[in-house]
Amino acid sequence: MPRRVAQLLIGVFLYGIGIAFIVRSGLGAAPWDVLTQGITRHVPLSFGIVTTLVSAIVLLLWIPIRQKPGAGTVVNALLVGPSADVGFLFIPVGRDVWQQALLFAIGLLVLSAATGMYIGAHFGPGPRDGLMTGLHVRLRRPIWIVRTCLEVTVVLVGWALGGTVGIGTLLFALLVGPLCEFFLRIFAVPRSSRPAPSTGPVSVQG
Template identity: 70%
Template sequence: MSRFTGRRLPRRFAQLFVGVFLYGVGIAFIIRGAIGAAPWDVLTQGITNHVPLSFGTVTIVVSVIVLLLWIPIRQKPGFGTIVNALGVGPAADATFLVLPQPEMLWARVLFFIIGLTVLAAATGMYIGAHFGPGPRDGLMTGLHQRLGWPIWVVRTALEVTVVIIGWALGGNVGVGTVAFALLVGPLCQFFMRVFAVRPAGGEDPGRHSDTRPGPVPVTG
């Protein structure tokens, strides 16, 4: 990681914290759009229907549980992993306080588009900072490494599982959930290239790391 120190360090920290905050903002826009949440947010919504906790607090709790699942698959969190686990939820809650619930369908669709775009850009920012993957990203890549299954199989299995559980608990599954699954990969790939912080040698670090556009991050 020494290749990313020096003059690049302020940019990396800025990308990490701004990216994590915007990730929460993106989630809030998608939730307010109410045409279907991202897979992991369907689970969070479902849980909030049954516990006296805010969406953001449940997001933190789920992130901590996911991090505990890293232990048997021998994954090690980075600084960015902890910031992501603790920061996304409060950012979403703060955005909910100022973001209205639109009634017109066109406005709800617009909120979804804004949320998806902001979330994808935020993913590119915090992954491009090279401080470690988010909790759900690490679970996906860790299972891939331990089980030998293709990334797409692991990701699909995880997201189908959380959507089913979240839907059973009352989470919002809709056309937005499908659109998110289809569009988030290409958008994240684009923004990961835009925000990738290159090491001192100038080579694109995505060519030799888990942040390359191969395994698309698990978002939401």
Template identity: 70%
Template sequence: MVGLFLYGMGIAFMVRGEIGAAPWDVLSQGIARHVPLSFGVITILTSIVVLLFWLPLRQRYGIGTLLNALLVGPSADIGLFLIPAGQALWLRVGFFVIGLLVLAAATGLYIGAHFGPGPRDGLMTGLHNRTGWPIWIVRTGLEIIVVVIGWSLGGNVGIGTLAFAVLVGPLCQYFMRIFAVRIEERPQEDVAA
């Protein structure tokens, strides 16, 4: 739960950085320019649509999957309420860096808990399993599609979007090593007892 709350706060810091958002957040920003809904509500609705794509892919939901879909958006809205917009460039760059680090650490927390992948991660792995395409191709393809759609709707694409694409993987991997809960398998004779 802490990881999911921090994930939304990380998104809010990056959005308030105003130097380019993460791909799925560019999509939420673009949609928000055309409908009377908050960024967080759009994030929830996008998650629900993504979860519908899981059905033909036969992906399994976990409690963490559903909590991710429902809680990241509201925490992003809280962060967007608390973090001021329109700051000096040096402060906006700082916001983006803080957001990226918080998001990566939050990813390590919520994935490391083993309660199920987030909606977008499950879509990626489901497409990988069904198509046989490498994860990096599936992930890159999905993110290019959502960035193009979000940008065409008015979402903020910039150097931050590129920095996110390059840095989020290594940072998430680092934090996942730190926060992963170790699950030990019990020997077969213990299971029978």
């Protein structure tokens, strides 16, 4: 249990830091972060606060699909946003192409490792993952279709509001799954009461 709790807290904190690196790269944010960026252009709130508010709204959408949050779900919803704001305090904006590429690469690796840590702690999915899996069960549609529809929707809405969509958005979509699977193999905590988690397709975005 101490290892699980530590992994959850460290993983959630590093997840927000990874988001900050990717956003600072300027190459394009992850799908849900494009939405957050777009919203921040129209309200006097920080990126982290908007992230937390969006997480709360997503959790409300769990009610009609009968999803039940775990401790990790609540921690994720409350702490990812503030940790992203902490990251923005010390991570510079990428100016040159090499700086942008470096910031993006660091962010993607940090976020993927963080995902492996908090999912591997077995305290429940993040708000956005829970929405995806809940819709998958209720609608009886393949999970990749549900995820694609959700992420295309939030990207389009975020882009329309002024969020940054670019090559980084595409690279994130292509690379984050395999990277998260790799780190989940490293950080998954064995549990005697059930088998280790599957290393099949892994979704992220909290």
